[in-house]
Amino acid sequence: MKIRVTLTLDPEVSHRAKQTARRHGTSVSGLVEQLLRQSAGEVMSRRVGQPFSKRWGGKLEPTTSKDPRSVKLRAKYGMV
Numbered sequence: 680m681k682i683r684v685t686l687t688l689d690p691e692v693s694h695r696a697k698q699t700a701r702r703h704g705t706s707v708s709g710l711v712e713q714l715l716r717q718s719a720g721e722v723m724s725r726r727v728g729q730p731f732s733k734r735w736g737g738k739l740e741p742t743t744s745k746d747p748r749s750v751k752l753r754a755k756y757g758m759v
Contacts, residue, residue: 686711 688696693707700710743749752758 696707696710700707703710705713744753
C-alpha cells in the first residue's frame, strides 16, 4: 500500500523533475521513490560494511558499579 506525501518544491526544480521523469518514462513520484531507495541503499551498504566498533564507538556508556542492574548482572555472571 502506498502512502501519499506532499512535497514543496521550487518551480524550477519541479519543472526539471517533470522533465527528468518524462525522459525516464515514470512519474515524479516514481522518480522521487527511486532516488530515495537508492539513497537509503547507499546508507545501509555503508553501515553493513562497518564493524560494530566503528558504528557504536563512543555511543555506549558503561554503567557505574552502584547501578542495581550492573550489580545483579555482575553477580549472575561471577564478575564480582
